[in-house]
Amino acid sequence: MKKSPMIVLAGGNGYIGGTTAFALQEAGFVPVIIDNFSTSKKGAFNDFEVLEADLTDFSQTQRALKKIGPVAGLIHFAAKALVPESFEIPGLYYKNNLLSTANLAELSVELGIPIFLHSSSCAVYGVPKSVPISENSELHASSPYGDTKIMAEILLDRYRQMGKFKVLHLRYFNPAGAWPKYDWGEAHDPETHLIPNLILSAIKNQPVSLFGDQYSTPDGSCIRDFIHVVDLAEAHVKTLQMLLAGKAMPPCLNIGRGEGSSVLQVIQAAEKVLGKKIQVKKEPGRAGDPPELVADVTLMNKVLDWTPRKSLSNMIEDDWTWRSSTVK
Ligand SMILES: NC(=O)c1ccc[n+]([C@@H]2O[C@H](COP(=O)([O-])OP(=O)(O)OC[C@H]3O[C@@H](n4cnc5c(N)ncnc54)[C@H](O)[C@@H]3O)[C@@H](O)[C@H]2O)c1
Structure with a gap:
């Protein structure tokens, strides 16, 4: 064999x-x-x-x-x-x-x-x-x-x-996002990434930090893919x-997915998925944070003959499912 x-x-x-x-x-x-x-x-x-x-x-x-x-x-x-x-x-x-x-x-x-x-x-x-x-x-x-x-x-x-x-x-x-089937998700200490911090804020009823709202983007917050x-x-x-x-x-x-979402849009998406208002705490922008990072995925689509299947809502849902069973 x-x-x-x-x-x-x-x-x-x-x-x-x-x-x-x-x-x-x-x-x-x-x-x-x-x-x-x-x-x-x-x-x-x-x-x-x-x-x-x-x-x-x-x-x-x-x-x-x-x-x-x-x-x-x-x-x-x-x-x-x-x-x-x-x-x-x-x-x-x-x-x-x-x-x-x-x-x-x-x-x-x-x-x-x-x-x-x-x-x-x-x-x-x-x-x-x-x-x-x-x-x-x-x-x-x-x-x-x-x-x-x-x-x-x-x-x-x-x-x-x-x-x-x-x-x-x-x-x-x-x-x-996470892979709840395998009980696997993002657990950094400290956690600097938006979606885990957003879900943690929702679980603990605490405000999430918005780092910078004066970027050269339509709503002033950073855009990420x-x-x-x-x-x-x-x-x-x-x-x-x-x-x-x-x-x-x-x-x-x-x-990437070739699709940009601003931090404020991600917060709104999380409120929709979780059915819950999330408090926002405005903080100064962080060093090294570019205003907008979105991938051109033309080469990825062509070479791998592949496109990602899951949406931003799936990422939020899966992180929530995994984290709410992990965080006490
Ligand atoms: N998470 C992101 O947002 C992101 C984005 C772009 C690129 N990356 C890259 O993807 C990779 C994985 O990221 P992640 O989020 O899973 O990080 P992570 O911190 O969860 O995992 C990194 C792993 O590497 C191990 N490690 C670090 N230094 C080591 C060393 N000297 N010897 C042995 N093990 C060591 C750590 O213990 C950890 O298990 C990294 O190279 C990161 O730069 C991550």
């Missing part, structure tokens, strides 16, 4: 990696996770093999990968990923996000791992000159976090150009399947 292909998920114990692990398993892959639990909880999973290693430590990472043995590919989710925090402790962001990438790249060569999928971000575009943002847009980040994503892309592109392994950067826009995390996980599965099948692929793909 043919063995199911094994895929390493570096940083797979976190929000997006964990969701992708379930999606890969449903698609017939065997996910194996390496994580240091720096931004996620140890013991969160019973479903998969989870190895503990700090990816910034070459020997620890080498030991973990050797223990796993031959794999069909690797997905690198591991990163410190909070924009405001990256201004407070930039050194940690540069070290963690770049050393982990450099170690995984070197070890992919050493161990012959043929495919390297990289969790990149719309943060690579900084404040874009035009919206929707295509993959050809200029890269100039507006935060240390965004810098690390550009630098990791450059590093990995060099390995791709040298023919060491296949590389594809998935530039996620704004993942949100939200994508359901289960759709995002599916995009990983599709990309991996195509790379494994030897299809020619571009070096990077935007992953």
Whole structure:
């Protein structure tokens, strides 16, 4: 009998990696996770093999990968990923996000791992000159976090150009939602993302922060392109399947819905879904927050022959379903 292909998920114990692990398993892959639990909880999973290693430590990472043995590919989710925090402790962001990438790249060569999928971000575009943002847009980040994503892309592109392994950067826009079926959702501490904070506010009857209402957008609040995390996980599965099948692929793909929603529109959508008024507390805009980030998804639609299925309301509903059973 043919063995199911094994895929390493570096940083797979976190929000997006964990969701992708379930999606890969449903698609017939065997996910194996390496994580240091720096931004996620140890013991969160019973479903998969989870190895503990700090990816910034070459020997620890080498030991973990050797223990796993031959794999069909690797997905690198591991990163410190909070924009405001990256201004407070930039050194940690540069070290963690770049050393982990450099170690995984070197070890992919050493161990012959043929495919390297990289969790990149719309943060690579900084404040874009035009919206929707295509993959050809200029890269100039507006935060240390965004810098690390550009630098990791450059590093990995060099390995791709040298023919060491296949590389594809998935530039996620704004993942949100949960997978209640697997009791899996977004649990960052601190939580800086809008939808989880909105749902937490609704559960606790507390106001949600609106960071900036004077942006150059129709209602003054920031506009983002939200994508359901289960759709995002599916995009990983599709990309991996195509790379494994030897299809020619571009070096990077935007992953979003190509639809912008302002923070105030998301709050209104949540009030509608939850049937409840949500109090808003106005706060100053945050450093590194561009006014509008919406993906041009033409290339994603074409290359993956795929479009996300879930709506903004689905993201809110699923986060609510998961979080209201989790938060006491
Ligand atoms: N969540 C978003 O809104 C978003 C948007 C765009 C891109 N991304 C990118 O997607 C990836 C996953 O994001 P997430 O929201 O799931 O984050 P997360 O914090 O939930 O998960 C990241 C995981 O990586 C692990 N990790 C970090 N540094 C590590 C190290 N040195 N060694 C081993 N493990 C380490 C953490 O413990 C955690 O389990 C990140 O690379 C992030 O930059 C996220």
